[in-house]
Amino acid sequence: MTNYTLSKETRDKYMAVATPTIATALFKRGLRNQFIQDVRPLSSKKANMVGQAFTLRYIPAREDLNQIEVFKNPSHPQRAAVEQCPPGCVLVMDSRKDARAASAGSILISRLQVRGVVGVVTDGGFRDSPEIAELEIRAYHNRPSAPTNLTLNQALDINVPIGCGDVAVWPGDVLVGDNEGVMVIPAHLAEEIADETVEMTAYEDFVLEKVQNGATIIGLYPATSDAPRIEFAEWRKKNGR
Structure with missing residues (x-):
C-alpha cells in the first residue's frame, strides 16, 4: 500500500x-x-x-x-x-x-x-x-x-x-x-524514474539521429567522452529538448 x-x-x-x-x-x-x-x-x-x-x-x-x-x-x-x-x-x-x-x-x-x-x-x-x-x-x-x-x-x-x-x-x-x-x-521511485527517463529519451533520440546519419556507436552510446555530451547539449538547444 x-x-x-x-x-x-x-x-x-x-x-x-x-x-x-x-x-x-x-x-x-x-x-x-x-x-x-x-x-x-x-x-x-x-x-x-x-x-x-x-x-x-x-x-x-x-x-x-x-x-x-x-x-x-x-x-x-x-x-x-x-x-x-x-x-x-x-x-x-x-x-x-x-x-x-x-x-x-x-x-x-x-x-x-x-x-x-x-x-x-x-x-x-x-x-x-x-x-x-x-x-x-x-x-x-x-x-x-x-x-x-x-x-x-x-x-x-x-x-x-x-x-x-x-x-x-x-x-x-x-x-x-x-x-x-x-x-x-x-x-517511491516514480518521480525520480520519470525525471531520469525523460533525460534518457532525449539522449537516445539524439543518438538515433546520429547513427542514422552514419555515426559509430563507439564513444557515443553510451557517451564515454566529452565530445558527444557537448554535441548533445547543442542538439537540445536546437531542438528545444
Whole structure:
C-alpha cells in the first residue's frame, strides 16, 4: 500500500518514454524484474498507458464455491474491482498466469473505460478480445480465452499485493504500458524514474539521429567522452529538448 499520488506532471513525463528506457533506469537501481512477462497489448495505440495499480487477485476455483450464482452478489470481488478501480488508475489482475479461462470480457472492460480507468492488465486472457482491442482503454493479456473465469479462477481479493506475470505489484505502484508491454515502477521511485527517463529519451533520440546519419556507436552510446555530451547539449538547444 502507498500514500503516493501520481501527479499530472509525472504522468505526462511517462507518456513520452518507452518501457525499455524505464527498464534500464530501474536496472541501475538494482531492480531487474519489473517487466510483466508474457503479457502483450491487444492492439497498438499511439498513447502510453500510465496509471497507478488497483489490484485483483484470483485463486484456483473450487467448484462448490464458484458457480454462476456468485455474480448475484454485488460485492463479488471481480465486480467490485470493476466498480471501485479509481479513474486514472490501472486494474491489474493476478490470474495465476493461466489463460485457459478469461479474466474478464468486453462488457467489464467497457465499464472500466466509461469510468475513466486508463488500462487493464492480466497475466491470463480476455474473452471478446477483438472487441476489447477496438476500445480506447489500453488492455494487456497473455492470449485470447473464451471460457468464463469461473471455470478455473476464483476472484478473492481486491487492492492487495499480487503477482502479475512474475512481477510483484503493490497497490499504488505506477504502471507504464506501451506497444511492447508493461513496466511496474515502485511508487517511491516514480518521480525520480520519470525525471531520469525523460533525460534518457532525449539522449537516445539524439543518438538515433546520429547513427542514422552514419555515426559509430563507439564513444557515443553510451557517451564515454566529452565530445558527444557537448554535441548533445547543442542538439537540445536546437531542438528545444
